[in-house]
Amino acid sequence: MTTEKIVVVGASLAGLRAAEALRELGFTGAVTLIGDEPHHPYDRPPLSKAVLAGRLSTAHTQLPQLRRLDAEWLLGVAATGLDLHRRQVALADGRRVGFDKLLITTGTRARRWRDPVESALTGVHLLRTREDAERLRAALTARPRRVLVVGGGFTGSEVASLCRDLDLAVTLAHRDGAPLAGALGAAVGGFATGLQREAGVDLRLNTTVERLEGDASGRLRRARLSDGTALEADVAVVALGAVGNVEWLAGSGLAADGRGLLCDARCRARTADGGVAEAIYAAGDVARWPHPLYDGRLVRLDHWGNAVAQARVAAHNMLHRAVDHREHRELPTFWSNQFGVNLKSVGLTAGADQVVINQGSLDARKFVAAHGRRGRLVAAVAVDSPRVLDGYAALIEARVPFPPTINATDGPAGPPHPVPAAFPGGHAVPAGGHHREDDHDHR
Amino acid sequence: MPANSHFRATPKSSWDTWSGAMRRWRTRSPADTLRLVVDLNRCQSYGQCVFAAPAVFRFHGAEALEYDYAPGESARVQVERAAAACPVQAISIGTPPGREPGGPLR
Ligand SMILES: Cc1cc2nc3c(=O)[nH]c(=O)nc-3n(C[C@H](O)[C@H](O)[C@H](O)COP(=O)(O)OP(=O)(O)OC[C@H]3O[C@@H](n4cnc5c(N)ncnc54)[C@H](O)[C@@H]3O)c2cc1C
Numbered sequence: 001m002t003t004e005k006i007v008v009v010g011a012s013l014a015g016l017r018a019a020e021a022l023r024e025l026g027f028t029g030a031v032t033l034i035g036d037e038p039h040h041p042y043d044r045p046p047l048s049k050a051v052l053a054g055r056l057s058t059a060h061t062q063l064p065q066l067r068r069l070d071a072e073w074l075l076g077v078a079a080t081g082l083d084l085h086r087r088q089v090a091l092a093d094g095r096r097v098g099f100d101k102l103l104i105t106t107g108t109r110a111r112r113w114r115d116p117v118e119s120a121l122t123g124v125h126l127l128r129t130r131e132d133a134e135r136l137r138a139a140l141t142a143r144p145r146r147v148l149v150v151g152g153g154f155t156g157s158e159v160a161s162l163c164r165d166l167d168l169a170v171t172l173a174h175r176d177g178a179p180l181a182g183a184l185g186a187a188v189g190g191f192a193t194g195l196q197r198e199a200g201v202d203l204r205l206n207t208t209v210e211r212l213e214g215d216a217s218g219r220l221r222r223a224r225l226s227d228g229t230a231l232e233a234d235v236a237v238v239a240l241g242a243v244g245n246v247e248w249l250a251g252s253g254l255a256a257d258g259r260g261l262l263c264d265a266r267c268r269a270r271t272a273d274g275g276v277a278e279a280i281y282a283a284g285d286v287a288r289w290p291h292p293l294y295d296g297r298l299v300r301l302d303h304w305g306n307a308v309a310q311a312r313v314a315a316h317n318m319l320h321r322a323v324d325h326r327e328h329r330e331l332p333t334f335w336s337n338q339f340g341v342n343l344k345s346v347g348l349t350a351g352a353d354q355v356v357i358n359q360g361s362l363d364a365r366k367f368v369a370a371h372g373r374r375g376r377l378v379a380a381v382a383v384d385s386p387r388v389l390d391g392y393a394a395l396i397e398a399r400v401p402f403p404p405t406i407n408a409t410d411g412p413a414g415p416p417h418p419v420p421a422a423f424p425g426g427h428a429v430p431a432g433g434h435h436r437e438d439d440h441d442h443r
Numbered sequence: 444m445p446a447n448s449h450f451r452a453t454p455k456s457s458w459d460t461w462s463g464a465m466r467r468w469r470t471r472s473p474a475d476t477l478r479l480v481v482d483l484n485r486c487q488s489y490g491q492c493v494f495a496a497p498a499v500f501r502f503h504g505a506e507a508l509e510y511d512y513a514p515g516e517s518a519r520v521q522v523e524r525a526a527a528a529c530p531v532q533a534i535s536i537g538t539p540p541g542r543e544p545g546g547p548l549r
């Protein structure tokens with residue numbers, strides 16, 4: 001079948017980069033991008049950083065289009081259904097858009113606070129979109145007496161960092177023993193704990209928020225924590241991870257649930273009956289797939305670099321016969337900036353069973369934590385050491401033994417002393433064969 | 444004031460001046476067709492871009508690069524210089540999405 005029309009649902013980072021790749025690869029047919037946000041693609045990472053800090057306005061986060069697209073943009077309208085048989089996407093305004101091939105890049109959204117009434121209180125915020133960031137920025141500018149951050153993943157930690165920069169009192173409640181520990185393990189988590197406390201964050205570990213309470217006018221007033229505290233707070237930021245935007249796929253026959261849309265390593269969507277939907281592809285935050293470099297463990301990587309890389313692979317495969325398909329096997333990478341330090345990582349830290357500080361030191365706030373799994377190097381996290389990760393990436397690809405030997409001047413003096421990586425919830429990874437659930441849901 | 448005086452005027456350490464410069468650009472630029480993005484996984488915080496275009500790129504903290512995605516047409520020369528100077532080619536320049544390069548607003 002010839003491909004004349006490609007539809008991309010989800011007009012953000014992955015969708016834009018995929019559309020560009022289609023043109024770069026010579027596709028001359030029609031391209032339609034459908035997005036439910038009223039904006040052309042913008043970048044989310046600055047929302048929890050420069051935008052929240054007031055250093056950049058949301059209008060100044062628009063992403064560049066990097067080549068001629070000649071695409072049709074349908075913005076401000078959501079896809080509400082998919083008919084695989086007729087090859088049509090249904091839109092919220094009743095239109096139906098036909099396609100030969102479909103790319104799904106609908107991403108994720110911030111998980112809401114579980115109680116809808118509490119969630120609707122004035123002062124309770126999420127952070128995913130431009131509008132979220134503008135609202136939260138306005139709330140912080142009004143100088144609340146205390147901000148409660150619910151969840152100590154990347155977004156929660158970045159927000160807490162921002163609050164301290166703005167000299168606002170902030171409490172962060174996190175269910176694990178250390179912030180970021182779910183993504184980076186206990187060693188780096190312990191370091192993050194130190195950073196937060198030193199910056200003046202009231203950090204409550206192994207603590208969950210039980211209730212958010214408002215006053216008669218519907219304004220947030222206080223929160224009840226599992227440690228028994230009633231905390232006075234007028235702003236709460238719910239940062240409890242992300243949920244796949246897959247509701248519109250209900251009844252389509254694709255294998256989608258809140259964890260995302262299941263794909264194979266070639267970015268082809270899987271069907272609920274265990275097959276592959278030939279003309280349907282996915283990329284970015286919404287996709288969950290067996291990562292070839294990690295024994296086919298199912299991962300969902302809510303990271304910028306993954307959206308860009310996976311979009312390219314999906315575009316390539318959409319335009320090629322199955323024998324010429326590529327696997328999306330790029331090493332995961334991400335960065336975060338918080339509490340004055342730059343964090344970068346390469347590889348999959350989750351699933352690691354050992355960690356060693358391979359360069360620098362925690363005290364110097366400049367180090368590389370190498371992560372091992374079953375005697376092999378699988379990931380590295382670099383704190384204020386942005387220049388070393390390419391080297392580690394090469395070692396991870398080469399599957400070198402753990403702990404790795406690095407001829408660096410700031411390497412360990414004696415033999416390295418790996419310690420258990422101690423990921424919350426255990427780190428036992430079943431040997432080969434079946435998939436372990438591991439949706440890197442740490443935003 | 445000469446159009447590009449803020450490049451010289453912006454001290455490396457002052458965020459206030461930076462956002463001030465951005466505000467001036469915003470109101471000034473007639474054809475706003477410049478957009479840029481930095482791949483911050485690739486970026487190694489060398490800072491050449493900060494030297495080339497100090498009103499567009501900034502370090503916040505020792506290694507955390509921040510930048511304006513839409514600094515306005517008058518920054519183009521500096522941004523192109525920054526992209527060329529970046530040792531890891533982390534800076535990409537394009538147009539506002541939905542507006543074709545050189546073409547009309549669709
Ligand atoms: C606050 C914040 C900070 C971040 N910081 C970092 C960071 O420091 N480093 C890093 O690596 N990553 C970071 N990320 C993650 C990064 O932004 C994401 O990985 C990236 O946005 C993924 O792009 P995407 O296109 O796959 O998904 P998204 O950007 O989520 O785009 C999906 C788009 O599809 C739209 N959509 C959803 N459903 C429908 C529908 N039914 N019909 C039409 N359109 C629909 C959505 O509204 C959205 O516009 C951050 C994310 C956030 C929210």
Ligand code: SF4
Nearest residue numbers: 486487489490492529
């Ligand atoms: S010149 Fe390139 S590597 Fe250096 S800080 Fe700028 S973007 Fe990063």
